[in-house]
Amino acid sequence: MDQSELLKKVEEFASAHIRPRRLELITATSFPKDLWQAFSGSGLAGLSIPEEFNGLNANYGVISASVQCLSRVGGIPGATMMFMSHWLISRLHIVSDAPKKMRQQLLPVLAKGEATLSVAISEPGAGAHPKHLKTSARREGDHYILNGEKAYLTNGPIADHFIILAITDETEGRKSFSAILVPADNAGLERTEGVKIDFLHPCPHGGIRLTNCKVGVENLIGVVGDAFTRTSMRMRAIEDAAGAGGTVGAFQCLLNDIVPITLKEKALEIGAISTQLQLLEVGAAELAKMVENENDDLAPVLEMQLGFHQQCQTLSKAFAALIEDLPSNLPTEIELLNRDIAKSLTIARSTHAVRLTKIGHSLQRLATHS
Secondary structure (H helix, E strand, O other), rough: OHHHHHHHHHHHHHHHOOOOHHHHHHHOOOOOOHHHHHHHHOOHHOOOHHHHHOOOOOOHHHHHHHHHHHHHOOOOOHHHHHHHHHEEEEEEEHHHHOHHHHHHHHHHHHHOOOOOOEEOOOOOOOHHHHHHHHOEEEEEEEEEEEEEEEEEEEHHHHHHEEEEEEEEEEEEOOOEEEEEEEOOOOEEEEEEOOOOOOOOOOOOEEEEEEEEEEEEEHHHHOOOOOOHHHHHHHHHHHHHHHHHHHHHHHHHHHHHHHHHHHHHHHHHHHHHHHEEEHHHHHHHHHHHHHOOOOOOHHHHHHHHHHHOOOHHHHHHHHHHHHHHHOOOOOOOHEEEEHHHHHHHHHHHHHHHHHHHHHHHHHHHHHHHHH
């Protein structure tokens, strides 16, 4: 199936199963199981999985275009996040890094949508900062014994397996992290509510608690001690790069929603927003292309993401100003779409500020020594 056929399939799914339920889904307080069933039945669950495991073998460019289509047509960023997480985790962690036996067992059921995954990195009160993470995995013979608690887990409440970032060694205060797959029904793993998120519905978020949770060493994903770089940092970079398409799609949907109800005097503002959005669409496609080879240096990707993110914030402010002049009885789904976009752009705000400051300092040092 070529890219145009795939995207047509994604658009048909969004038109049939998301768009007609916009108000219901964007205000949902619980996960709609029938939406996942529709996703599984559509054949799209295997979008990012190789053909040998009955998947569609989409690259990151197609994944980015697919999440853009889901958001543009469906208008529910939370639904897009739910499906995007399934696609990216399957490809990033299982296709790329899992041992052969694990790939053979998991990928066919992931491709059918009969199971999904959640990556467990962040912890209550600690976020994802490595210095503050405490969850541990102690090696005992042929097993790991895991203890700790995780929160903010995308798709956590519906996950069948968790990829857990845990400390497997600590020397002179320096922690080494490994990624370990733990089935949701494993003894010693308990689901928790985690930390409530008041936007991006109906994407389910939750937490887990691990108490002497025992799994075999064959559940290790990747290399021992390399998970913070390989699993966490790499995942965030590629997730943001591929997810940029979803942000563009959400903006496109919002523009399509408000143009028919905007005053004629606002033609200049609408034109400005439209052209900025065209530029962001090009940027999103380029970001996806940049991460196609997952082992390349991600530093250029991270820098471009920062620029893309700042332009998204500028565009969000332009939308907010335009919406202020719209009728006060704006449809709820439009108000909540605008809220979801704006709140999503505040995620990792402090991390972005640190990165921008480092870039600025580097340029200042170069200028001083030139």
